[in-house]
Amino acid sequence: MKNNSIGKIISINKDLYTVMNNNSLFPCTVRGKLKNIKLTVGDNITFNKDTLTIESVEERKNSLIRPLISNIDKLFIVISTHIPSFSSYLLDKFLVLSEYNNIKPIIIITKMDLCTKEELKEIRKYIKYYKKIGYKVYTNKQIKKIKKEIKNSVVAVAGQTGAGKSTLLNKIDKNLNLKTGEVSYSLGRGKHTTRLVELLNTCEGLIADTPGFSSLELDIDKSEISGFFIEFGYECKYKSCTHIKNEGCKVIEKVNKGKILKSRYDNYLKLIKE
Ligand SMILES: Nc1nc2c(ncn2[C@@H]2O[C@H](COP(=O)(O)OP(=O)(O)OP(=O)(O)O)[C@@H](O)[C@H]2O)c(=O)[nH]1
Ligand SMILES: [Mg+2]
Ligand SMILES: [Zn+2]
Incomplete structure (x- = not known):
């Protein structure tokens, strides 16, 4: 038997x-x-x-590569305001990656303590916008709320090297005792402190610290990408509209009126060019 x-x-x-x-x-x-x-x-x-x-x-519901990890429920997208500097492009790219793979994204902003008043204003504008279009956004000070997100979930942590992924996990659970580091650069490329991928048992869930899915290549059909910019889809009346030419495109209209964040639109154009 x-x-x-x-x-x-x-x-x-x-x-x-x-x-x-x-x-x-x-x-x-x-x-x-x-x-x-x-x-x-x-x-x-x-x-x-x-x-x-x-x-x-069992058949996988999704898989992310480099590092290779499967069956993810949520992606913590860790974005720093400084060192490395804030990149709305990277954030939008991770959001598309999540939407495409049917993973719930959670945005976590780090290093806000390094911001000037002006920079804080700018960051808060982004936070407000992403919340408005339906995403959860936390700062790395909101540990209680972040812990709740782990419960009963399999979470992967994404973000550039030095963004503060391991530091965040150590704050969530000091027993994890993950190695963190100063951002070091060799030949102009960030060197990752975290190397192996493993799921860690904490907060009644599982979470994987990662070196950040560094070579983020989206293998998505061009025509599909606009569907993963969640606020674009229902704005434009033309189903097959790629939102590039002006004629009657509601997305462009909303960008011009300031209802869709300009950076979102610019990042969209950059992504379909890639
Ligand atoms: N000022 C400030 N520093 C932070 C914050 N979060 C992390 N750091 C610092 O940023 C550096 C990099 O943090 P890590 O947690 O190692 O970054 P990581 O995302 O795990 O990096 P990799 O493992 O290389 O992908 C460390 O020196 C941390 O102390 C923060 O909120 N504020
Ligand atoms: Mg790390
Ligand atoms: Zn359009």
Whole structure:
């Protein structure tokens, strides 16, 4: 009789797969035909508790790459105001990535303590706008609310190197004890402090600190992108409108009237050009 249990892969180290089942961890290996499938962190699997082998894998609801992680419910998009400086483009790109993969995005702003009064005003304008179009936005001071978002969810944390992802997780749960670092640059590229991806058990949920999905390539059809700018879709009456030419385009009209944030529109144009 096979003694199969269900579990979730929470980390992978070479040929060793750590599987979580009822809050206990099991070091498992893979054999047979499953060896041909690249299993990922976040995979829901069945495994044999006696032999500690993974027997089957469930279909994934989504997968993010670099780092490879699957079955994500929420993406914490960590955006800093300084070092690295605020990038609405990166934020919008992460939002499109979330929408495309059916992951609920949560925007978390860091390093507001480094802002001048003027900069704070600017950042607050963004926060207000993103909230208005339906996104949740927190600052990294709102730890209680962020903790609640983890409960019963599988969360991945995205954001540039140095944005403060690991620092945030350490604030959420000091037992995680993640390594954080000064932003260091070699050959002009940010060097990530966080390397491996694993799901960490905290706040009655699972969260993966990541090196930030650094090479963020969106493999999305051009014509689909406007649908992931959630406030564009219902604005324009022309279903197939790409919002590039003016004639009767409601999106352009709203941008001109200041109802759609200019940066959102500019970032949209930049994305479809890419
Ligand atoms: N002033 C200020 N510094 C912060 C804040 N959050 C993080 N930092 C600092 O920013 C630096 C980088 O933070 P990390 O948490 O290592 O950044 P990370 O996003 O995990 O970076 P990688 O692991 O390389 O992707 C550290 O020196 C932190 O102390 C903040 O809210 N304010
Ligand atoms: Mg880190
Ligand atoms: Zn249009």
